Amino acid sequence: MQKQYNPSEIEGAAQDHWRAIDAYRAIEHDPRFPKGKFYACSMLPYPSGKLHMGHVRNYAINDVMYRYLRMSGYNVMMPMGWDAFGLPAENAAIDKGVAPSKWTYQNIADMKAQMQPLGLAFDWNRELAACDPAYYKWNQWFFLKMLECGIAYRKTQVVNWDPIDNTVLANEQVIDGRGWRTNALVEKREIPGYYLAISKYADQLLESLKDLGWPERVKIMQENWIGRSVGVRFAFTHQIHDLNATSADATSADASLADASLADARLIDDGRLYVFTTRADTIMGVTFVAVAPEHPLATVAAQQNSQLAAFIEQCKKGGVAEADIATREKEGRPTGLSVSHPLTGEALPVWIGNYVLMSYGDGAVMGVPAHDERDFAFALKYQLPIRPVIDVKGQVYSNTDWQTWYEDKSTGTCIHSGKYDGLGYEAAVDSIAADLQALGLGEKKIQYRLRDWGISRQRYWGTPIPIIHCPEHGATPVPYADLPVRLPDDLVPDGSGNPLNRDERFLKCQCPICGKPSRRETDTMDTFVDSAWYYMRYCSPGSDNAMVDARNDYWMPMDQYIGGIEHAVLHLLYARFWTKVMRDLGLVKFDEPFSNLFTQGMLLNDSYYREDADGKKRWFYPTEVEVRYDDKGRPNGAVVRSDGEPVSLGGIEKMSKSKNNVVEPGAIIAQYGADTARLYSMFAGPPDQSAAWSDSGVEGCFRFLRRLWNYAQALPAHLRAPSAPLDASKLDEPARALRREVHLVLKQAEFDYQRLQYNTVVSAGMKIFNAIEAGDWEGPQGHSLLRESFSILLCVLYPVVPHIGHGLWTELGFEREHGDILDVRWPQVDAQALVQSELELVLQVNGKLRGAVKVAADATREAIEQAVLGSEVFAKYSDGRAAKKIIVVPGRLVNLVF
Numbered sequence: 001m002q003k004q005y006n007p008s009e010i011e012g013a014a015q016d017h018w019r020a021i022d023a024y025r026a027i028e029h030d031p032r033f034p035k036g037k038f039y040a041c042s043m044l045p046y047p048s049g050k051l052h053m054g055h056v057r058n059y060a061i062n063d064v065m066y067r068y069l070r071m072s073g074y075n076v077m078m079p080m081g082w083d084a085f086g087l088p089a090e091n092a093a094i095d096k097g098v099a100p101s102k103w104t105y106q107n108i109a110d111m112k113a114q115m116q117p118l119g120l121a122f123d124w125n126r127e128l129a130a131c132d133p134a135y136y137k138w139n140q141w142f143f144l145k146m147l148e149c150g151i152a153y154r155k156t157q158v159v160n161w162d163p164i165d166n167t168v169l170a171n172e173q174v175i176d177g178r179g180w181r182t183n184a185l186v187e188k189r190e191i192p193g194y195y196l197a198i199s200k201y202a203d204q205l206l207e208s209l210k211d212l213g214w215p216e217r218v219k220i221m222q223e224n225w226i227g228r229s230v231g232v233r234f235a236f237t238h239q240i241h242d243l244n245a246t247s248a249d250a251t252s253a254d255a256s257l258a259d260a261s262l263a264d265a266r267l268i269d270d271g272r273l274y275v276f277t278t279r280a281d282t283i284m285g286v287t288f289v290a291v292a293p294e295h296p297l298a299t300v301a302a303q304q305n306s307q308l309a310a311f312i313e314q315c316k317k318g319g320v321a322e323a324d325i326a327t328r329e330k331e332g333r334p335t336g337l338s339v340s341h342p343l344t345g346e347a348l349p350v351w352i353g354n355y356v357l358m359s360y361g362d363g364a365v366m367g368v369p370a371h372d373e374r375d376f377a378f379a380l381k382y383q384l385p386i387r388p389v390i391d392v393k394g395q396v397y398s399n400t401d402w403q404t405w406y407e408d409k410s411t412g413t414c415i416h417s418g419k420y421d422g423l424g425y426e427a428a429v430d431s432i433a434a435d436l437q438a439l440g441l442g443e444k445k446i447q448y449r450l451r452d453w454g455i456s457r458q459r460y461w462g463t464p465i466p467i468i469h470c471p472e473h474g475a476t477p478v479p480y481a482d483l484p485v486r487l488p489d490d491l492v493p494d495g496s497g498n499p500l501n502r503d504e505r506f507l508k509c510q511c512p513i514c515g516k517p518s519r520r521e522t523d524t525m526d527t528f529v530d531s532a533w534y535y536m537r538y539c540s541p542g543s544d545n546a547m548v549d550a551r552n553d554y555w556m557p558m559d560q561y562i563g564g565i566e567h568a569v570l571h572l573l574y575a576r577f578w579t580k581v582m583r584d585l586g587l588v589k590f591d592e593p594f595s596n597l598f599t600q601g602m603l604l605n606d607s608y609y610r611e612d613a614d615g616k617k618r619w620f621y622p623t624e625v626e627v628r629y630d631d632k633g634r635p636n637g638a639v640v641r642s643d644g645e646p647v648s649l650g651g652i653e654k655m656s657k658s659k660n661n662v663v664e665p666g667a668i669i670a671q672y673g674a675d676t677a678r679l680y681s682m683f684a685g686p687p688d689q690s691a692a693w694s695d696s697g698v699e700g701c702f703r704f705l706r707r708l709w710n711y712a713q714a715l716p717a718h719l720r721a722p723s724a725p726l727d728a729s730k731l732d733e734p735a736r737a738l739r740r741e742v743h744l745v746l747k748q749a750e751f752d753y754q755r756l757q758y759n760t761v762v763s764a765g766m767k768i769f770n771a772i773e774a775g776d777w778e779g780p781q782g783h784s785l786l787r788e789s790f791s792i793l794l795c796v797l798y799p800v801v802p803h804i805g806h807g808l809w810t811e812l813g814f815e816r817e818h819g820d821i822l823d824v825r826w827p828q829v830d831a832q833a834l835v836q837s838e839l840e841l842v843l844q845v846n847g848k849l850r851g852a853v854k855v856a857a858d859a860t861r862e863a864i865e866q867a868v869l870g871s872e873v874f875a876k877y878s879d880g881r882a883a884k885k886i887i888v889v890p891g892r893l894v895n896l897v898f
């Protein structure tokens with residue numbers, strides 16, 4: 001009896017088989033795979049508890065790659081784990097009163113259960129969760145190592161404060177002045193914390209980007225983030241004698257652990273006020289100097305002036321992120337202090353400007369209103385002099401496109417600049433830098449925009465920072481032997497700050513130096529620390545005595561990383577930095593963690609909403625909505641099924657919970673099976689581009705698989721059994737044409753697999769199947785040809801739909817012939833099969849298309865002419881005349897001229 005296509009049965013059987021043979025356990029130096037290792041990994045998911053189709057697409061890409069490469073002879077490793085620390089667990093705790101650890105582990109179990117039916121080739125032996133002490137112990141260990149070598153340090157600094165999550169944010173986590181998670185307006189606060197000196201690696205991070213197989217736009221985003229500027233750093237001098245008294249001595253403190261808040265005193269040391277400029281050629285146009293509100297000079301000036309102090313206070317609203325500051329309305333106050341111009345000695349007023357960033361350069365700028373847009377706006381507002389010193393094609397500062405002017409440094413020459421008059425940009429900068437250097441006041445400098453990475457978070461659910469605060473010895477590292485510092489996993493945050501601050505069990509400890517009662521640090525690490533190196537830990541599962549072991553040297557660097565473009569800066573930059581520090585500490589031998597990066601596109605779906613009286617949108621699930629069509633079949637509005645009332649179309653949007661347009665993989669799998677879910681998520685479009693969800697598309701994928709299954713079931717018994725080897729020379733013309741088609745498509749599929757274009761791989765499978773369906777399989781060669789074509793078809797489709805692939809492979813007896821499809825070698829394209837024995841040439845009469853002739857592929861000109869003169873077309877159009885001319889375009893057409 002013919003078996004129905006029953007996905008759950010077929011998929012269950014395939015998965016039982018894979019489980020029984022532990023199919024996906026990756027072993028270092030596995031001799032079965034001649035091509036060596038291939039490490040393919042999807043970005044670590046946050047265990048939210050719910051798998052969505054975006055995950056499915058991401059993991060399906062990874063899985064298709066896994067299966068194709070394994071068939072190609074690679075020892076492929078594909079791990080999975082959990083980004084298990086972080087705020088959502090704490091927020092859920094506040095909402096539901098359940099401990100974050102419980103919530104997290106429950107979610108992990110749920111998500112794993114949702115992943116399981118998809119048949120993904122994960123090596124679960126390598127699974128890790130960032131909240132496992134066996135993992136985060138090594139965050140702490142490495143932090144202490146970084147502290148030893150000065151990469152990690154403690155300082156008090158103005159930071160971005162998220163007032164909703166009550167925590168510090170890194171600059172990277174502030175987007176348009178708002179917290180990346182909460183969207184709350186970020187504030188400035190001055191608090192102590194731990195920093196990692198990523199800025200020391202700025203040049204290397206920039207340099208080694210070049211050789212990476214990453215999307216160009218991700219490289220550009222990183223380049224911009226690192227932000228290399230070549231310019232001049234120099235000092236204005238001042239005589240504010242009482243300043244020296246306030247610049248406390250920070251040099252004697254211990255290098256890494258000293259509270260470095262006062263180290264900025266260097267900025268006003270020796271009566272010097274330093275600035276960084278990329279336009280030293282405009283130095284003669286300086287009419288004021290502006291410092292950041294947090295600049296020590298501003299603090300000093302405010303001590304005697306309450307209005308200034310109030311202004312500085314007001315500037316604290318809003319984040320310290322640059323993009324935010326750039327768009328802010330320019331505001332400032334004069335400090336009443338003045339400095340002298342280093343080259344002319346002219347006295348210049350010092351202002352506090354809200355557009356000056358404390359965290360960039362020296363936190364101060366030379367104000368050149370004639371040539372800088374921000375200085376210009378500032379000078380106009382406060383009526384400061386504007387002095388043009390660059391002649392740009394005869395124009396001065398007004399009515400000018402500032403951006404072009406600023407960027408096009410090559411066109412201008414110095415004017416009103418004394419000895420520098422007539423010099424172009426480079427010559428002027430060189431000459432001015434040399435003069436400043438001769439005075440001992442400055443030099444050329446490369447400045448990076450990249451800031452050190454602040455990793456302290458005032459939150460509970462993260463890796464404890466392994467520091468002990470002793471009343472006598474201050475901040476003291478926890479001894480290595482005492483690691484891990486365990487996070488109590490039974491606390492339930494209630495929204496009133498970090499519960500670690502109230503947990504005496506955790507807090508109480510002894511100073512490792514003097515044994516006196518001390519307190520533990522309660523800040524925890526940014527969760528980007530966890531994701532900075534988890535992919536290496538996958539390579540050394542269970543390694544108790546080392547962060548990573550020799551197995552890491554085998555698998556790393558990763559051959560293919562797969563994830564979302566949203567990680568272009570944060571995670572990917574931190575991971576690269578972390579790797580370089582590991583290299584410098586002798587833990588790894590490579591420079592870069594991810595040789596190739598693939599950023600998958602998003603899944604989109606229709607969205608529908610109704611607006612209530614106060615303009616609030618309520619979103620409906622697409623399944624709740626019925627779309628109406630006009631008589632031409634065009635969509636014409638939509639109604640909610642339950643009440644028949646209209647809803648508005650919100651457009652095709654990224655699947656998101658907030659718009660209720662998420663498709664749950666569980667429902668798709670229950671209805672159609674995992675192979676359909678996988679097939680659709682690959683077929684929907686090129687994996688690197690976004691693709692729209694379509695119910696009818698899913699349905700179509702299911703029907704294709706069912707057709708394939710039914711066709712195989714209906715094959716007569718003798719065709720389901722192994723055949724004699726194919727003798728291609730014995731094939732007749734239609735059979736040869738079919739084989740040619742199959743091998744051509746195979747060749748294309750191979751190419752597409754290699755460039756990760758999995759949507760066209762699916763169409764290749766469909767084409768082969770169509771050819772097979774149209775074929776005639778009589779006779780012994782027919783049998784052999786069907787077997788060859790069908791095995792190629794299954795191999796082409798198997799990486800995408802492994803369950804049905806495995807099922808049919810086994811059932812049609814291919815397994816007995818060639819072994820398990822999991823490890824079957826990718827089918828070879830037979831070059832002979834591609835050779836065309838016959839060609840069809842277009843036949844024209846006096847340039848008009850009249851028909852076609854078939855000739856042997858290697859026919860001579862004479863043979864082609866013979867064929868044409870013997871053709872029906874010739875008989876019909878010649879009227880008994882001889883052709884004046886026969887034009888042959890080889891391989892394409894023949895034109896008869898009468």
Ligand code: ANZ
Pocket residue numbers: 228229276277278279282355356357358359360361362363364365366367368370371372406447
């Ligand atoms: C004078 C000048 C004249 C400037 C001119 C520009 C144009 P990039 O290229 O992004 O590195 N700057 C320096 N430190 C700053 C700070 N802490 N906050 C805000 N702005 C700062 O930009 C360097 C330029 O940004 C510097 O060159 C400085 O303004 C400003 F026609 O100096 B320039």
